[in-house]
Each structure stands twice: as structure tokens, then as C-alpha cells.
Amino acid sequence: MTRHITRAVLGTGAVLISSTLVLTGCGSGFSGGDAKPDAGGLTSSDDALTVLIGSSGDAETAAVQKALDDWTAKSGTKTSLQVASDLNQELSQGFAAGKPADLFYLSTDQIAGYASNGSLKAYGDDLKNKDDFYPSLVENFTVDGDFYCAPKDFSTLALVINTKMWTDAGLTDADLPKTWDDLASVAQKLTTPEHVGLAFGAEYQRVGTFMAQAGGGLVKDGKAIASDQANVDALTYVKSHLADGTFAFAKDVGAGWGGEALGKGSAAMVIEGNWITGAMTNDYSSVDYTVAELPAGPSGQGTLQFTNCWGMAADSPNQKAALDLVEYLTSADSQLAFSKAFGPMPSIKSAADAWTADNAALAPFLAGADYAQFPPNQDGAADVVSDFNAQLESLKTADPATILDSVQSNLEAVVK
Incomplete structure (x- = not known):
């Protein structure tokens, strides 16, 4: 969930929650597998996917873990969830070490810097649901005309x-x-x-x-x-x-x-x-x-309005699977489940009616999407x-x- 409350950051390091044990001791697995780009320029391999998030609490962590487990059962691709205690620092450390997570929460104030140094894969235009995102959210994650990443949810x-x-x-x-x-x-x-x-x-x-x-x-x-x-x-x-x-x-x-x-x-x-x-x-x-x-x-x-996206590493050896996972995580069903679990609003227009029906008292927050500015x-x-x-x-x-x-x-x- 996207929060903008000034508070002290607690420590460093990450809690590792895995749906499998295959990644023990090998980071994101970037050194293994045989990654090959497909016709659309996305790498593809048998490597598992690592997902790095900054969680608002147990409810968010459990909801994301369930979604990953469900997608693994559907796709056959294994995943590992890392919950950062200092997301910005751990994301930076991953890139510096050459072992970033395949997918990660990415904020609007970070995207330009990581895009300019080549750390990110711009995959937004490859999304099957790209036209379903609120235009203002897409603008948040567009740099020099390239739509880099799918907004995962938003708040106003x-x-x-x-x-x-x-x-x-x-x-x-x-x-x-x-x-x-x-x-x-x-x-x-x-x-x-x-x-x-x-x-x-x-x-x-x-x-x-x-x-x-x-x-x-x-x-x-x-x-x-x-x-x-x-x-x-x-x-x-x-x-x-x-x-x-x-x-x-x-x-x-x-x-x-x-x-x-x-x-x-x-x-x-x-x-x-x-x-x-x-x-x-x-x-x-x-x-x-x-x-x-x-x-x-x-x-x-x-x-x-405030939002994060699902950033994708330019060096990920399995971008094709990562793209499929993002489409699953940003589907109406997944986003409505996340909203019920820990409160964010869906980033796609097709989920608006269902969200409003379930959260009538909170409708003024969603109404703000029509006239919101972003930092x-x-x-x-x-x-x-x-x-x-x-x-x-x-x-x-x-x-x-x-x-x-x-x-x-x-x-x-x-x-x-």
C-alpha cells in the first residue's frame, strides 16, 4: 500500500518469505539459467522470480504472498517474496550488487533516476491491460515518453x-x-x-x-x-x-x-x-x-494522489514471466482482494464500480482520481x-x- 506519513525508518535487511526453497543463497538467481530475449525483447528462462516489497503490515504481506502462491500454481513458475524494512535502501543495494529483485515496489520519486541509469525495463506498453489504468497513474510512471511500469494501486x-x-x-x-x-x-x-x-x-x-x-x-x-x-x-x-x-x-x-x-x-x-x-x-x-x-x-x-508501481529489473533473466505476474497482480480480482486485505484503491478503471460498491463510505477517495495531481x-x-x-x-x-x-x-x- 502507498503511504505518505513522515515516520522513522526501522533498520535494514529483509524478511524472506518463499513459496519455494530454490533461491536459498543465490539472490534472484540472475547468475543461473539461460536467459534469452523473446520476439518482444523480454528475456525468458526457467529461473524463479523474486519480488521485493515494502509492506504496511502483516495483512499486506499475507495478501501479496497468497497472490504469488496462486500465480505459481497457475503458471508453474516459482516465486520468492522479500519484505524490506527499508525498501529504498535495499532496492539500491540490490542494483549496486548486480542482483536486484525481478519485480519490486517502485515509487514515483525513484523512477526517473533508475530509468536514466538503465536499471529498469520499460514494459508498460507490453501489458495487455495497459489501457485500463487511470491515465494520471500512467503519467506518474512515464519517463521521456516510455511507460515503464504498471501502477499497483493508488491513494488520494x-x-x-x-x-x-x-x-x-x-x-x-x-x-x-x-x-x-x-x-x-x-x-x-x-x-x-x-x-x-x-x-x-x-x-x-x-x-x-x-x-x-x-x-x-x-x-x-x-x-x-x-x-x-x-x-x-x-x-x-x-x-x-x-x-x-x-x-x-x-x-x-x-x-x-x-x-x-x-x-x-x-x-x-x-x-x-x-x-x-x-x-x-x-x-x-x-x-x-x-x-x-x-x-x-x-x-x-x-x-x-500517491502510487507505487511494479518495477521490473532490466537485468531480470525472466522478464516474460515477470510481465505475466504483473498482469495477474494488477487484474481486477487481485486488486480487489488487496483492497479488502489492506485498503488501497485499484489502479484500473474496470474495478472502480466493484470497489465503490464494497466501500461506499470511502467513495470520496476514489472521486479524487478525477482531479488529483501527483508529486x-x-x-x-x-x-x-x-x-x-x-x-x-x-x-x-x-x-x-x-x-x-x-x-x-x-x-x-x-x-x-
């Missing part, structure tokens, strides 16, 4: 509301905010000495929703636009309500992220992704909540966003234009 941000606090403030469904003015109004009504009206992380991955709603963002049509007036207006709006006390960063109400702020009663509303459902069920089951689409800003509706995926953009996040922590007292001018300068160095 929405407004998550403590139902009791909403009702206690005398608010009804008719008061769900449709505009920034509406949001400011209900946040004021919901703010008490015990809790703030609206909380969210002090990071672009949350504040960026306001930038999108103002008609801004970080990159548009291949050009850095961080310093655009729309973004200044967005940050000025957020700053004004941080200052009046109706908005707050999660850390300023004693929470590590929005889900914790909502669960502990420190905030009546939060801006979070659909991964919040697991935390509320597991950690705050007594808290009733409602999910609503984020309100429109001066330029209309806007949110952010920049250029090589080096992740460092720019990290610096932006550090500056956002002082937004309450800082000048929005000064922050954004700095981001603009940094972005122009990587967006060329």
Missing part, C-alpha cells in the same frame, strides 16, 4: 471528519464544505479549547492540496511553477488559519500524523489518505468518522520536496512567497 487525500464532534457543533451533511470559505467556517465552529478544527501534516504531501485547489502545484508541463501566485495564495490562506488557531499542523496538537490527531480527539477534521481506515479500525475503533471530498479552491477541486517525479525532486517540507514547518510565521521562491529555485535545478 480527502477530508476525514470526527462524526461526534461534527454533530456536537450543530453541523449536518448540508454543512460539508464545498469552498475554502466553507472550510474556514466549519473549522471555526469545530475549534474548541480541547481540539482544533482542522489538522494536517506540515508537508507538501498535505498542504499541496490547497496549492492544487488554487490552480497551482510544483511542476506543470515540464516547468517549475512553485513561485506562481496561485501557490502564494494557497499558502497565505493556510497561514491565516494557522494564525487564527482553527487550523494546526498535526505535530502542534501532539500527533505524529493526521490519523493520530483524529483518533486521539486532537482535531475534528484532518486531511488524510485512504490508509487512515486501517489505523482507525486497529487503533481508534471507538471513533466514528465520515469521509468527504476536499472543498474546491479558487480554481476548483484538487487533491494529491513531481523528476530525478532529484524528492530532495526539493524534503527541503520544502522543512520550510513549511515555520509557515505560521514565515512569508509564503519567500518559501516558494526558494522552492522554485531548487526545482529549476532538477526540472529541465
Whole structure:
């Protein structure tokens, strides 16, 4: 599942879960077998496939393992699942050692770098279901015109509301905010000495929703636009309500992220992704909540989306089998099973109706797919966003234009 919550990374190394024992001591098996490219340019061999993931927990690990086992029974090709405790580091180490996994979770901020150094196989156009993916997700994983990898699932941000606090403030469904003015109004009504009206992380991955709603963002049509007036207006709006006390960063109400702020009663509303459902069920089951689409800003509706893809190693000796596995993992049946197990939304349009039927209360998250922006995926953009996040922590007292001018300068160095 795709999460964007700032937390400490625990250790290194990987837990190995195998459907067979054939790979013991030989990594991905790249040194064995007789890999030969087929007519479509994909290598083919008898080698087993290794799959490297970063798991959100036991539920995700078990669901992926079951899918691999089912595919092995169907295809006859053996698989081995590696669960990384630090996915970015272990993926990098695998490439450096010349023994990457055949398939792996790959984030949008990594794809450009690995694509440019030849580590990845661009297989997106070979997928039988390539036209079923949401176009915006395909764009996330397209570099220099090449569709590299299949989006495995996705998440968007929405407004998550403590139902009791909403009702206690005398608010009804008719008061769900449709505009920034509406949001400011209900946040004021919901703010008490015990809790703030609206909380969210002090990071672009949350504040960026306001930038999108103002008609801004970080990159548009291949050009850095961080310093655009729309973004200044967005940050000025957020700053004004941080200052009046109706908005707050999660850390300023004693929470590590929005889900914790909502669960502990420190905030009546939060801006979070659909991964919040697991935390509320597991950690705050007594808290009733409602999910609503984020309100429109001066330029209309806007949110952010997050996704990973199934990356494929350029050096994999069995890319043909890997492609077949990806098609299986991204089928409607597999993605709906993953959604039921650990919460992500399917990356294919054909699964939308079934997902909505099973998750009617979460439909606002899926609705966001129609107007979502994604964080920049250029090589080096992740460092720019990290610096932006550090500056956002002082937004309450800082000048929005000064922050954004700095981001603009940094972005122009990587967006060329």
C-alpha cells in the first residue's frame, strides 16, 4: 500500500518469505539459467522470480504472498517474496550488487533516476491491460515518453471528519464544505479549547492540496511553477488559519500524523489518505468518522494522489514471466482482494464500480482520481520536496512567497 506519513525508518535487511526453497543463497538467481530475449525483447528462462516489497503490515504481506502462491500454481513458475524494512535502501543495494529483485515496489520519486541509469525495463506498453489504468497513474510512471511500469494501486487525500464532534457543533451533511470559505467556517465552529478544527501534516504531501485547489502545484508541463501566485495564495490562506488557531499542523496538537490527531480527539477534521481506515479500525475503533471530498479552491477541486508501481529489473533473466505476474497482480480480482486485505484503491478503471460498491463510505477517495495531481517525479525532486517540507514547518510565521521562491529555485535545478 502507498503511504505518505513522515515516520522513522526501522533498520535494514529483509524478511524472506518463499513459496519455494530454490533461491536459498543465490539472490534472484540472475547468475543461473539461460536467459534469452523473446520476439518482444523480454528475456525468458526457467529461473524463479523474486519480488521485493515494502509492506504496511502483516495483512499486506499475507495478501501479496497468497497472490504469488496462486500465480505459481497457475503458471508453474516459482516465486520468492522479500519484505524490506527499508525498501529504498535495499532496492539500491540490490542494483549496486548486480542482483536486484525481478519485480519490486517502485515509487514515483525513484523512477526517473533508475530509468536514466538503465536499471529498469520499460514494459508498460507490453501489458495487455495497459489501457485500463487511470491515465494520471500512467503519467506518474512515464519517463521521456516510455511507460515503464504498471501502477499497483493508488491513494488520494480527502477530508476525514470526527462524526461526534461534527454533530456536537450543530453541523449536518448540508454543512460539508464545498469552498475554502466553507472550510474556514466549519473549522471555526469545530475549534474548541480541547481540539482544533482542522489538522494536517506540515508537508507538501498535505498542504499541496490547497496549492492544487488554487490552480497551482510544483511542476506543470515540464516547468517549475512553485513561485506562481496561485501557490502564494494557497499558502497565505493556510497561514491565516494557522494564525487564527482553527487550523494546526498535526505535530502542534501532539500527533505524529493526521490519523493520530483524529483518533486521539486532537482535531475534528484532518486531511488524510485512504490508509487512515486501517489505523482507525486497529487503533481508534471507538471513533466514528465520515469521509468527504476536499472543498474546491479558487480554481476548483484538487487533491494529491500517491502510487507505487511494479518495477521490473532490466537485468531480470525472466522478464516474460515477470510481465505475466504483473498482469495477474494488477487484474481486477487481485486488486480487489488487496483492497479488502489492506485498503488501497485499484489502479484500473474496470474495478472502480466493484470497489465503490464494497466501500461506499470511502467513495470520496476514489472521486479524487478525477482531479488529483501527483508529486513531481523528476530525478532529484524528492530532495526539493524534503527541503520544502522543512520550510513549511515555520509557515505560521514565515512569508509564503519567500518559501516558494526558494522552492522554485531548487526545482529549476532538477526540472529541465
